[in-house]
Amino acid sequence: MDQARTWDAAKSGAERNEPQRYNPDEIEPRWQARWDAQPDLYAAEPATCGKPKFYCLEMLPYPSGQLHMGHVRNYAIGDALARFMRMRGYNVLHPMGWDAFGLPAENAALKNNTPPREWTLKNIAQMKAQMSRIGYSYDWAGTETTTCLPEYYRWNQWFFLKMVERGLAYRKSSKVNWCPQCATVLANEQVVAGCCWRHEEQIVEQRELEQWFLRITRYADELLDGLNEMPGWPEKVRTMQRNWIGRSEGAEVDFVVAPALGEQAGKVAIKVFTTRIDTIFGATSIQLAPEHVLVKEWAKIDPALSRAVASMIAEQKAARETGDIGNIEKHGVATGRMAINPFTGERLPIWVANYILADYGTGAIMSVPAHDERDFDFASKYGLPEKRVVAGAGEEDAPLPYIGEDAVLVDSGEWTGQSCAAAQEKMALFAQQRGFGKKTTTYRLKDWGVSRQRYWGTPIPMVYCERGHEGVEPGGVVPLPESALPVLLPEQVEITQAGGSPLAWVPEFLHTTCPVCGGPARRETDTMDTFVDSSWYFYRYADAKNPFQPFDPQTANYWFPIDQYIGGVEHAILHLIYSRFWTKVMRDMGMIRNSEPAERLFTQGMVIKDGAKMSKSKGNVVSPDDMIARYGADATRMYALFAAPPDRDLEWQEEGVAGISRFLARVYRLGTKYAETVRKATGRPEAGSETAQRLLRSLHQTIAKITEDFQARWHFNTCIAAIMILVNEITAAEPSLDRGEVSSATLAEMLRTLTLLLAPFAPFLAAELWQQMGGSRQVFAQAWPTADAELAKEHEIEIPVQVNGKLVNVIKLPAQADEAAIKAASLADERVKARLADKTIVKHLVIDKTSGKLVNLVVK
RNA sequence: GCCCGGAUGGUGAAAUCGGCAGACACAGCGGACUUAAAAUCCGCAGGCCCUAACCGGCCGUGGGGGUUCAAGUCCCCCUCCGGGCACCA
Structure with missing residues (x-):
């Protein structure tokens, strides 16, 4: 524990009558408990609500058990956007789930003798608690999807059968990439520079194996040509996919x-x-x-x-x-x-x-x-x-x-x-x-090999009929009927590191009967690549509880395409190409109308420390829990948005988090100091005094700036800077406020609006201040403030005057001054005069743009 | 080799349409408060030169050229860094 915190705690106890001391340790858990008690708090509304829809999606995490800073950043971006859009009047779908199959669960099982299912579910609970502590606005009740549960993976199996029917899934013997450490096959996309994507030092071997493939190459042309019509996707990602398809x-x-x-x-x-x-x-x-x-x-x-x-x-x-x-x-x-x-x-x-x-x-x-x-x-x-x-x-x-x-x-x-x-x-x-x-x-693109010789994945719903029957040779492959789904993954399976699927050693699983002839049959013991799970999870989110089908097509057609998808660029090829493929297959099956999953894609930069990606081996990992314990969730997530624009790498500097925490403390002090005044305020805000006029002007300029930066530019760092400027101005005006030079209604307008502007970035503090200031309902359910252009207008403007393109002075004039007046004023300026002595004016330019005015005198 | 990004103070960055470079922060320095420290508040702060100090001057957005009244921003050439693809016929 650092000294500052210890001291803070002591003092806030001693001075109980001073309510303006910011203590996120107290505020945040209090709100968290309230929010957790309402799991449908952020539920989307039905399609009939009449609002425009907005599907805000972040890439689902693998449940390792610990959120890392990359997650915190990714989800802070998505959460700010979801909250903003909600306040802007959209019907927002903001889901979350768990990419829960995969090798680490088996490794953990080997290491601590914990069954993969147990280990995974425990990790999910842990990470969900972390997310809840950070205050992300997910619709847990309506959308939470866990890919390792049969309610989800049965639909992987269902899709697989549909693909078999459509000739999109097939079996062939081929040379495959084999990672000895994973003891399984890797897709081409999982081989990086000849090495395993999970074991960077492990050279991938080539082995000859019978494998299941998905015929992604049938869509190669469409996947490639579609890239030309995806302006909402980064050029970088589109180029990477073009190279990958390699037509x-x-x-x-x-x-x-x-x-x-x-x-x-x-x-x-x-x-x-x-x-x-x-x-x-x-x-x-x-x-x-x-x-x-x-x-x-x-x-x-x-x-x-x-x-x-x-x-x-x-x-x-x-x-x-x-x-x-x-x-x-x-x-x-x-x-x-x-x-x-x-x-x-x-x-x-x-x-x-x-x-x-x-x-x-x-x-x-x-x-x-x-x-x-x-x-x-x-x-x-x-x-x-x-x-x-x-x-x-x-x-x-x-x-x-x-x-x-x-x-x-x-x-x-x-x-x-x-x-x-x-x-x-x-x-x-x-x-x-x-x-x-x-x-x-x-094409460079090859069909997608989906067989994995591992336990912790979706069983492939195929059997091999031992005796054979009409049209099927002995040992031939037979698809299971839909009614046989789900093929449940057995529990109590001994995990081994040896080659071959552990399922082959489970007799109850292995031995079954042929669905066609009733004779003895053996199940396919390979499981599916986990990228199958993540290829369509976001469709399930739209209708996550549906027991009858993967999702209701009508519901999907309402929500899709995703309006904004946010995640790391490391998925530019693997996940994002498979997802596009799956979408096209589902479209051809008549399940959906869209041909592409997401209208816009955003790839955020990495979180780095001391110039390098955080990793255990480099010892430069910053734990989110630690940051939250020291500075609170609001400060942690706000720093992640403030320190760099979201597409750039972000260098994590703890001093910066402390800075944000100090800023939030200033806001809290200001808000609580005037909370009672705000609560009791009546009447309409008015620009009575000069201070009131100036404050209202700043307020509306800030609203305009933040709204613009948020929706058009995604520059959360400048949004937050603008809020800081506003807070600095209000703080500077405090003596005036205390002298009563600003009406309580105006002050209320200032502080309430400030709280609304803060809500997408620091939801706990905003909720707390909103309540203390007597706001109705929850702060995130409020409408986003609108800027009044009239109030935002400056009465006096500053005009830089240049001579031969060099700044000489800045003159102040009334905003309505015309060109002649500006010319006259610029010539009358003493410093300009000094520069013009013994020179001839060649040109006298007055530039008038929405961003401002400027004078340039060209002289010889 | 081909393709996509990027380079701005001590640091993270800002500058949205070609118009005041360095907003907002961090770190630093000086001051107030304090027995003291922490916290908080106020102030300074790109570099160089001139000056006792002011006043002032010059330079400055990776490098070189160009367009323009005006360039971090546009054009040409180059360097370095990050990423993707690569004996792909």
Whole structure:
């Protein structure tokens, strides 16, 4: 405990008659108890309420058990917005829930022998208590959603069955990312620089496994094109998603392999993918990925090739695992086989090269050294020829490789003279007509692997029929009927770190009957990726208690799209791309009308300390509980909004929190000092005295400023600065107030409005002052104040006068002074005169903008 | 390599449409109150120069150029920092 607090407590006890000492430890829990007793306090109204709707959403937390400062900031932003919009007359939906499945619960189970469910629910209770202590205005009663409970995850299963029906969920064996520490598969999105997203030091291995996939690639084009029509999303996020989807348009062309002795002619063709079919006359070799099927075949009968290929595969694997795939030295080996260029009839040698990736495009390329840098490097190394087939105007002899596309074809048969762009179209079409190719598009985006070999997740509602039945082979996969849902996750399961799902060791779970033939069946023992849970939770919020369906479509259509989504940029790809995918699937199922989940997205900056992200290993973690204990929830959350604009990183400085706390104490002293006067005040505010006029003017300027900064700019830091300025002015006017120079009605207007302005940022203090000042109902249910432009108007304005663009003096004039008067006054100013001596005036500019006036004298 | 951000006092930042750079705070310094300290209140505070002090002058928003009566803000070039993608054919 710091000294200040100890002293404070002692003194406030000794001086019980001095009510103006700010003590958040007393005020905040008192209001918290009141609010907690009404779980529907912040409930949204029905669609029929007639107000415009506003869906304010913050990303749901993983229930680790402890809120961190990033949460506090994220939720302080959302809460200020929700409170503001409520006061502005909107019907606000402000929900909260728990992303409650996931690996940490299993790790905790291993460590302390606590069942994951118990551990998770305990953490939720803890974090909910923290949130309540901070005073966030969530509609707990109406929206709270916990993804690890069957009431929620049964709908994951339901969606999964719908996706199976629609061909959007399928099973295949594939090479997958495997994290040995998680002992499970990772989605591509969960691999960062070759390492696990949860274990930054752990290199991800590649394993071959049977997995469930969701066909997100079916929506690749829509996911990509939609980004162009999302002005409410940050450009950064849209760019990241564009890169991630990685669409590249080009063509596939078949190069027939020249038959070896004893082989039939024209039997085997190599499909290459190229974005530059216009350069095909310049192809001088074909390059295959080491894992290409043909390579495997040829390697069988060619031990030397086999060895070379094996070492390349090992090399690629190692490079991929360390994230160095882009830096490995290019090399390759000739197979001795030839392929025929369908455009020229030329025979090209077929090579295997370590820079060709099996999982992109077709795993085969045509190598055009003259017009591709990588091919050029490779060809130079092995003495393969370069053949120029493209040249820019006046650049016929430009050095190779020549990459430009604003050029025309040369030495390309009948295509010679065509522009690259035209040739790309026409040559692809030609290939298609002749049956040896077509236009095609490839994506970096892969289907979403959702199987996890873990216990603490949603069971996948599929079984394997052991005997088989009509249309299903023995061991074949059968979807469960909807009536079999939910497939409950068994409790009392022993968690092991070994590979494979722990569910496979639970006989009661594993063994079941086939829903079609009634014969014995085994359940799928993998569970779903937790990103499934978070892909649609915000729809459930709109109708969280619905026992019959994931949500009522009509209700969802009222609330969606989300008006404002707020969260960290670290979810720019994973969660935000899956959510968009899920929304489109639900739209196609006819459940909703919107194609995108959120109208606007805001990504707040990180909370840092000593210039680095807070982390246990760096020892720079600031605990929210600690801050609240020292300075109160109001000061803590207000500092999180004041110290930086919300999109920037925020450096946590405890002295700053103390500063906000001092400010709140000043407000409290001011409010309580005049509370009785305010309570008893009657009549209308009036600008009787000069002080009253000045105060009212400041008040209305402040209302205008805060309203504007809040809704148009999201600059909460300047909103709070404006409140501070107002408080400073009222404090400075205290002698006047005490002399009775301002009517009690005017004073009441000042202090009540100040309280309303403070309400979105410091809800506890605002509630307390509002009550002490005799306000009716709760402060957050009040209407947001409106600025009176007339009262806000300045009577006298200050006009800076510049000479040659340099400030010389500031003159004061009545607000209505016209241009002639301003010119005259500026020339009459002594300091200006001094500057003008022996000079000629070239121009005498009077600038008049809404932001203010300015004079500039241009002299020679 | 490509793409997206960012750089302003000792610190966090402000300047919304091209118009007084540094609002509002933090830290600091000086003063009042106090036996003392804390708290609170009042004041000072970008840098340099001139001055005993005032008065005053010059410079200043990562660097260089440009447009303009006027540039932190617009244009061109560059540096550094953060983030994303990357032998993606």
